Amino acid sequence: MKRRSVLAAIGVTGLPTAGCLGVPGRDGQSDSCPDGTHFSLQKVTVPHVSNEFSTDIESVPYAARMVLTRALATETGDSTSRSYYALHPPQEYVVTESGDYYHVETTDFNATETVGYEYSVEIGVDEPSLPNTNGSHSFADLPAHDRESLRSAVGNPHLLHAPHYSFSVVFAYENAGVRHRSLFVPETESHYLEWNDVLLRLVFDEQRTVEITSTTVSTTLVAESPEEFFRYLCRERGTDLGQLTNEQRDIVTQAIEGTYTECGTDSDAFSTLREQLTDENNRHSLLARYDGSWYFVHLS
Template structure:
């Protein structure tokens, strides 16, 4: 996440007037930054990077467009967004799994927090098939043996879409195969499936792309109901940045001069120290660290937001 080349950073401004914090550099722990290429003999190196966090950058980092979600998740989230409570439920082997906390959806820039809860888990038999994409025409049987995806039962189509996530991958040169599990707890749905071992369907045409399906194994899988709840948290990228910052960011205010010097240097590059750290850097690290041993992803300093990398 690089800054625009025309932006005058704080550190460049400081350099222009000869720098700040010269006296602090003499403190124990060596407050002056060192190059990444320098080594810390006999001790570890700690670093701090602060990069400009634009509203667009925060949106890209912490949210996913609705169209970018996998098929099973996208359908259920879209259904939830159309309801007044903001809830929708789907059931099956391929069920909603957003793998993102926030989704952005139109019209307009609406940002929604997603919560998923599962219930009513049952075990049933699943049939796993390997799917080869874009089979050479010479390997295909007579055209009568190649069925269109539109001709197979809807629940089989949903399993295929759930497995691949994004059907656009059928046309991606690097994407040559995937695996799909057909699993249905309802006996009637299972009986109507064309993908039960021993049945004839082995070749499909999907969006003009020929596929070959090969049965791999029969195994026990889990089917469950998943309910997606959508809560709108912002109506613009700026508002979303403030929301994420309030939840996961750290505001660096009332800093003593020595810590301001560290932050100003980190804004325009990498600030680094060898252990044992100076008191200003050590205290700043404690302030930026989270309970799980990581670091706050966002930092607000002098009214601006920054992406934080602490190591």
Template sequence: MTVRPFTELPAHDRESLHSAIGNSGLLHAPHYTSFSVVFAYEQTGVRDRSVFIPGGATHYLEWDETLLRLTFEQQLTVKITSTTVSTELVARSPDEFKEYIGDNRGVVLDSLTSQQQDIVARAIDGTYTECKPYSEPFNALREQLSIPDHIAVLLVHYDGGWYFGHLY
């Protein structure tokens, strides 16, 4: 019988085990006698380095001074959803960030008519609702709160404050 130390497993196998159990302190809980883990890796190279893929054999693992027996019950084909995260540097200071967001995601409401100011004040106090056909002041305000392709802006600067704007 070969016992593998948890710390010597490839990182992706350790990650899968951590995901399955959550808190490794549960290994010592008397009511926590078993758990299920899925070893599925998108990249062939990672999959080939796994200690547990392909499964089939019984493995013994020493994890946090606890001996675990991993028995593989079945092998399945799974669909793996891939997510890509990308970033774009937009600012190096809070002031630059505020300027960037304001210029790209916000609109400044100024030169409003008294009727439009009333609409904005009512929206700030709760919500403002109108049904079609919209009044001229509300329709003009809706136009100001939209960017090309009629997408509603998220940030609205009005009377010295920034607000989240939502058009439904």
């Protein structure tokens, strides 16, 4: 089961929703109450939680994956890197090939502006269209910092073989010596580049001011199996819905069967229920336990 697979869509109920005149539409929300409060619960399993709340480290985009890998290899679990490209993993938790789950925190600092040179990239250029010049280059022969910029821009080089994929790349370097050794700085009209058996054409778009930032990535081991991660996340971001009134139980039942919606001011029963699902930082719980089962919480 792929770790980034999306949870199954929430079902639709034909029951009328308390506090709202309309009946939920196919998206689970009432057509007559688009700005109301919508509450849904979907039963989850251990694989659901792993897939929804963690990212396989191999799926993390290149720039973030490199600094994350270095952090995991240190005794402290920390690593710092500096780049134009974002170094934040897409999820708060990552799972390694060995099945260990880590909580990831990132801290940005020391941002500096510099000049960036942006190129649009045309993928799969026909070789007969190559000019009779020395304008074609191999990816392996590029300066190391230019290769890093291209890897960071594409995120995953396998995407070069994906149909209809396109991207742009920014070459931005603070060090004058590094800029001088770059093939793409200062800008030129176009370059041809062979990478992963694909011929690319890089066309200069613009020169603009960009920001380069240092980022420290800190990792903490939280679980060594999917089951342990499930228990950890339930403790950290889960709520046990106990001691509910009959009215609140009706609300939860409707949320499980589809979507419960309230328009305007929340009823006392729903307001108290929302308080149970909200922590001191005003974050709603990711998971809720009801009658012995755990559910994914959707509250909007």
